[in-house]
Amino acid sequence: MLESIKSPSDLKALSLEELDLLSEEIRQFLITKVSKTGGHLGPNLGVVELTIAIHRTFDSPKDVILFDTGHQSYVHKILTGRADKFDKLRQRDGIAGYPNRSESAHDVIENSHASTALSWGDGISRGFSITGQSDRHVVVVVGDGALTGGMSWEALNNIAAADDRNLIIVVNDNERSYSPTIGGVATYLSTLRVTRGYERFLDWGKEVLAKTPVVGTPIYETLHGMKKGIKDIVAPQGMFEDLGLKYVGPIDGHDVAAMERALTQAREFGAPVLLHVITEKGKGHKPAIEDEAEKFHAVGIVDPETGTPLGKSVTSWTSVFSDELLTLGHERKDIVAITAAMLGPTGLDKFEAAFPDRTIDVGIAEQHAVTSAAGLAFTGLHPVVAVYSTFLNRAFDQMLMDVALHKAGVTFVLDRAGITGDDGPSHNGMWDLALTGIVPTLHVAAPRDAARLRETLREAVEISNAPSLIRFPKGAVQSDIPAFERRDGIDVLYRGESADVLLVSVGAMAAIAVEAASQAYREGVGVTVIDPRWVKPLPASLVTMADRYKSVVVLEDGIKHGGIGSTISEMFREANLNIPIHSIGVPLQFFEHGKRSQILEEIGITAQTITRSLVEWNSSLVEVEESNSKTKPVRQLRPDENASR
Numbered sequence: 001m002l003e004s005i006k007s008p009s010d011l012k013a014l015s016l017e018e019l020d021l022l023s024e025e026i027r028q029f030l031i032t033k034v035s036k037t038g039g040h041l042g043p044n045l046g047v048v049e050l051t052i053a054i055h056r057t058f059d060s061p062k063d064v065i066l067f068d069t070g071h072q073s074y075v076h077k078i079l080t081g082r083a084d085k086f087d088k089l090r091q092r093d094g095i096a097g098y099p100n101r102s103e104s105a106h107d108v109i110e111n112s113h114a115s116t117a118l119s120w121g122d123g124i125s126r127g128f129s130i131t132g133q134s135d136r137h138v139v140v141v142v143g144d145g146a147l148t149g150g151m152s153w154e155a156l157n158n159i160a161a162a163d164d165r166n167l168i169i170v171v172n173d174n175e176r177s178y179s180p181t182i183g184g185v186a187t188y189l190s191t192l193r194v195t196r197g198y199e200r201f202l203d204w205g206k207e208v209l210a211k212t213p214v215v216g217t218p219i220y221e222t223l224h225g226m227k228k229g230i231k232d233i234v235a236p237q238g239m240f241e242d243l244g245l246k247y248v249g250p251i252d253g254h255d256v257a258a259m260e261r262a263l264t265q266a267r268e269f270g271a272p273v274l275l276h277v278i279t280e281k282g283k284g285h286k287p288a289i290e291d292e293a294e295k296f297h298a299v300g301i302v303d304p305e306t307g308t309p310l311g312k313s314v315t316s317w318t319s320v321f322s323d324e325l326l327t328l329g330h331e332r333k334d335i336v337a338i339t340a341a342m343l344g345p346t347g348l349d350k351f352e353a354a355f356p357d358r359t360i361d362v363g364i365a366e367q368h369a370v371t372s373a374a375g376l377a378f379t380g381l382h383p384v385v386a387v388y389s390t391f392l393n394r395a396f397d398q399m400l401m402d403v404a405l406h407k408a409g410v411t412f413v414l415d416r417a418g419i420t421g422d423d424g425p426s427h428n429g430m431w432d433l434a435l436t437g438i439v440p441t442l443h444v445a446a447p448r449d450a451a452r453l454r455e456t457l458r459e460a461v462e463i464s465n466a467p468s469l470i471r472f473p474k475g476a477v478q479s480d481i482p483a484f485e486r487r488d489g490i491d492v493l494y495r496g497e498s499a500d501v502l503l504v505s506v507g508a509m510a511a512i513a514v515e516a517a518s519q520a521y522r523e524g525v526g527v528t529v530i531d532p533r534w535v536k537p538l539p540a541s542l543v544t545m546a547d548r549y550k551s552v553v554v555l556e557d558g559i560k561h562g563g564i565g566s567t568i569s570e571m572f573r574e575a576n577l578n579i580p581i582h583s584i585g586v587p588l589q590f591f592e593h594g595k596r597s598q599i600l601e602e603i604g605i606t607a608q609t610i611t612r613s614l615v616e617w618n619s620s621l622v623e624v625e626e627s628n629s630k631t632k633p634v635r636q637l638r639p640d641e642n643a644s645r
């Protein structure tokens with residue numbers, strides 16, 4: 001049956017029995033395909049019937065369907081004609097793991113950052129209203145986790161103030177069970193509340209009773225209060241109606257017929273409506289149901305029957321951090337761990353198991369996490385805030401004004417720094433070095449290997465009068481790269497036979513840098529590779545060290561614009577060090593999903609490409625020097641003259 005679904009319109013002729021069969025086919029399809037590629041399996045198993053009902057009730061793409069977060073959009077992609085592309089899910093030239101405008105007219109936003117879709121829905125529905133497109137609807141599917149983000153509530157506050165929007169909010173609740181309230185009484189009361197006739201009746205009743213002497217007003221208030229009391233018992237989400245939103249539910253999200261009835265009522269209401277839908281994350285897949293912690297939220301390549309990982313076991317950067325933080329937790333009672341709904345993915349699960357009272361999960365609320373950490377630091381504790389690099393973007397103001405300004409001893413640990421790849425443009429952690437470079441008092445470390453990660457983490461938690469930050473990439477940690485020597489905190493990793501190029505390697509780029517230096521040696525170019533370990537503030541001795549070389553090259557996996565290369569260049573200018581400097585890093589653009597190695601190769605961050613650049617730049621410099629030696633010498637400016645100019 002699935003083969004016959006090429007667009008949402010193909011769903012409308014199917015019977016309920018056929019829809020049940022289709023739902024099971026979709027689940028088996030998801031289990032088979034996602035087990036081979038990796039991806040967000042559990043959330044999509046839970047929204048099969050819900051998504052079918054939405055597409056049967058509304059007319060996409062005329063009606064706009066938004067998902068928050070976008071990782072629950074796999075079923076939507078299947079129903080909109082993209083099932084044949086799932087063999088390359090999250091792979092280059094394949095289908096994205098999130099909605100993607102370039103794939104389909106049915107995708108409107110690329111939203112892997114949570115709590116954004118309601119604001120999009122507010123803007124789009126408002127735009128439809130202003131431009132007279134009254135025949136178009138907006139449906140926003142919001143995971144209950146996304147409602148922990150403050151931006152969702154900012155949006156709800158604005159949405160509730162409108163009474164002329166064709167906006168339906170579907171809250172996909174897959175964490176709590178209100179099963180006693182799913183039934184005939186709840187459905188009946190919900191139907192009453194979502195009909196304009198009921199509203200007109202209430203308005204008439206209020207008017208009539210208000211004119212009734214003595215007893216009119218007390219009677220109305222009593223009846224209204226009774227309605228509110230019954231409603232809160234039957235539907236324990238009265239806070240939404242307190243905001244001014246019409247509330248419908250709870251509804252069984254796995255009952256297509258019930259979902260269609262509720263969606264149809266909401267569609268006809270003509271004002272914002274919130275549908276509270278109960279689903280089961282991982283439904284239909286025994287390994288997902290039995291996964292108590294994550295419900296197979298995101299999986300790698302696994303056995304489709306058992307859910308057992310099939311890839312070879314490797315030591316990840318995350319696991320190294322996790323183990324070292326646990327050790328520090330035993331040594332220091334002042335360390336507190338904070339995360340934003342990413343306990344397992346950021347490696348805090350071991351710490352939480354050992355120290356539950358010192359582990360805080362704030363939900364999808366990075367801004368709150370950071371400012372709360374500043375408050376914890378004020379009391380003498382040392383918070384360690386573990387988030388993905390890309391999600392720190394959302395809490396930049398709090399890092400700047402609440403933590404750094406107050407010189408709070410908070411340590412930030414950024415997982416997935418640099419190019420991450422398969423989760424698409426919004427998940428690449430390529431902005432953190434540029435962003436954090438402008439934060440006063442902040443110390444930033446970029447460890448090159450597991451040993452340096454453990455080392456810099458220990459150094460970071462010793463900083464009590466300023467914030468500190470450690471960043472590392474996604475995936476397997478490479479073998480330790482020992483240093484020949486350490487000068488003023490700078491590790492020398494490779495020493496060339498001639499002082500041609502000083503190659504400054506940032507973090508996990510060290511292995512590539514050493515390999516490129518070795519290859520350049522065979523081309524006759526002497527390259528010395530150094531690792532500052534702490535890239536903010538940079539050691540002053542870097543200027544003295546660089547002065548002995550013909551040129552400096554900076555290699556980093558963050559954006560070049562405003563990155564470490566820019567910082568070093570400014571450092572040299574202030575020291576009146578006139579030396580050529582080149583930056584190798586990530587260009588200022590968004591990258592489509594693909595393997596990390598693919599993207600790095602495309603942007604020229606490979607040992608071979610870097611070697612070629614080192615040789616070419618050095619050759620150009622030699623040619624210039626030879627050309628200058630054949631001309632009349634030019635008087636060299638004194639340092640004070642150079643500075644004045």
